[in-house]
Amino acid sequence: MRFFRFSGFVSMDLAIDLGTANTLVYIPGKGIVLDEPSVVAVEAETGNPIAVGKKAKEMLGRTPKEIRAVRPMKDGVIADFEMVEEMLRGFIDIVYKRRILRPRVVVAVPSGITAVEKRAVRDSVEHAGAREVYLVAEPIAAAIGVGLPVDTPMGNMVVDIGGGTTEIAVIALSGIVTNISIRIAGDEMDQAIVNWVKKKHNLVIGEPTAEEIKIKIGSAFPLDEEKEMEVRGVDMMTGIPKTVKVTSSEIRDALKEPLDAIIRAVKQALEQTPPELVSDIVDKGIVMTGGGSLLRGLDALLSEETNLLVKVAENPLQCVARGAGAILENLEKYRKVITTAGRE
Numbered sequence: 589m590r591f592f593r594f595s596g597f598v599s600m601d602l603a604i605d606l607g608t609a610n611t612l613v614y615i616p617g618k619g620i621v622l623d624e625p626s627v628v629a630v631e632a633e634t635g636n637p638i639a640v641g642k643k644a645k646e647m648l649g650r651t652p653k654e655i656r657a658v659r660p661m662k663d664g665v666i667a668d669f670e671m672v673e674e675m676l677r678g679f680i681d682i683v684y685k686r687r688i689l690r691p692r693v694v695v696a697v698p699s700g701i702t703a704v705e706k707r708a709v710r711d712s713v714e715h716a717g718a719r720e721v722y723l724v725a726e727p728i729a730a731a732i733g734v735g736l737p738v739d740t741p742m743g744n745m746v747v748d749i750g751g752g753t754t755e756i757a758v759i760a761l762s763g764i765v766t767n768i769s770i771r772i773a774g775d776e777m778d779q780a781i782v783n784w785v786k787k788k789h790n791l792v793i794g795e796p797t798a799e800e801i802k803i804k805i806g807s808a809f810p811l812d813e814e815k816e817m818e819v820r821g822v823d824m825m826t827g828i829p830k831t832v833k834v835t836s837s838e839i840r841d842a843l844k845e846p847l848d849a850i851i852r853a854v855k856q857a858l859e860q861t862p863p864e865l866v867s868d869i870v871d872k873g874i875v876m877t878g879g880g881s882l883l884r885g886l887d888a889l890l891s892e893e894t895n896l897l898v899k900v901a902e903n904p905l906q907c908v909a910r911g912a913g914a915i916l917e918n919l920e921k922y923r924k925v926i927t928t929a930g931r932e
C-alpha cells in the first residue's frame with residue numbers, strides 16, 4: 589500500500605532492526621529514517637512515555653525516582669514487553685509524524701530466539717500499530733544488507749557483534765546452515781572495562797563511561813601507536829571523585845575475556861560447518877557486522893586466530909536495517925528468508 593505526498597510516492601511499510609543497543613527504521617524508497625538507542629523513559633507512576641532514543645539514553649542512570657529510563661531489550665530479546673511497545677510507538681511516531689494506516693513491518697530478530705520470544709516480538713510490533721509482521725533472522729538480514737548473495741549454494745559466514753549478542757552464521761540457499769549465538773558482545777565488553785577499572789584503579793565508573801573508553805581507545809590487537817585517556821569516576825575507598833589515566837594496552841587486557849569468548853564461538857561455528865561450505869569460506873572470508881565489529885583490530889585478531897580473511901562491512905551498524913529494508917522492498921524474492929512464526 590502506498591500513499592501520495594508531494595515528494596513522490598512514499599511507502600508506509602517499514603523495516604526495523606530492533607537491536608539491544610540501537611533501533612533502526614528503514615522505509616522503502618527513503619532508506620534509513622531513524623537510528624536511535626533502544627532506550628525508553630516513562631513516568632514511574634503512570635507508565636506514560638516521556639522520551640525515547642537519544643533523549644532517553646541521556647537519562648539512563650540519572651533519573652529521579654519519578655522517572656524510569658530503561659533498555660527494554662536485553663541479550664537480543666525483549667526483557668520488558670510494555671516498554672518495548674512504548675519505545676516502538678515512540679519511534680513510529682517520530683518516523684511518520686502523523687498517524688497513518690497500519691503498515692506492514694519486517695523485523696530482524698536474533699536467529700537463536702525461541703518461538704515464544706518470536707511471538708513476543710510479533711505481539712509488541714502489532715500492538716505498536718503494525719498490520720502485518722514478517723520476521724527475518726538477523727544474520728540473513730545482515731548478509732543481504734552487506735550485499736552477499738544468500739540464495740546461492742555457496743556458503744557465506746557472517747559474524748554480527750551487537751550490544752547483547754554475537755551472532756555467527758553460515759548462510760547458503762537462503763537458509764542458515766550453521767548458527768551460534770552467544771550473549772557476549774558490546775555490553776559485556778563495557779562490563780569487562782567497568783570491572784577492570786574497579787580492580788586495577790579502585791575506581792567506580794558507569795557503563796556509559798566504559799563504552800566511551802572502549803570506543804575511544806579500545807582494541808583487540810596491538811596498535812601501532814598505543815593510546816591513553818583520562819577517566820573520571822569515584823574512588824572505591826574514599827567515595828571521592830577521582831581521575832585516572834588508562835591506556836589502550838590495559839584496556840586490551842580488560843577485553844581479553846569477552847574477545848576470547850567471541851573467537852571461540854567463531855571457531856566452534858567453523859567446526860560445525862560442512863566441509864564444502866568451509867571451503868567457500870576459505871575462499872571468500874568472513875564478514876563482520878554490528879557495532880562491536882568496529883573495535884580496533886578485531887578483524888586482525890579474528891583473522892590471526894582463524895587463518896581466514898576477515899573484513900568489516902561498510903557501515904556495520906546499518907547492515908541489518910538495510911538488509912531488512914531490501915527484504916521489504918522485494919518480499920516475493922525473499923519469501924524464503926522470512927518467517928511468519930509465532931502466528932500459527
Ligand code: ADP
Nearest residue numbers: 607608609610750751752774878879880882883
Ligand atoms: P545491536 O544490534 O545489539 O543494537 P549494534 O550493532 O547497534 O548493536 O552495536 C552496538 C554496540 O556496538 C554497542 O555495544 C556499542 O558500544 C558498540 N560500538 C559502537 N561503535 C563502536 C566502536 N567504534 N568500537 C567498539 N564498539 C562500538
Ligand code: MG
Nearest residue numbers: 607750878908
Ligand atoms: Mg544488531
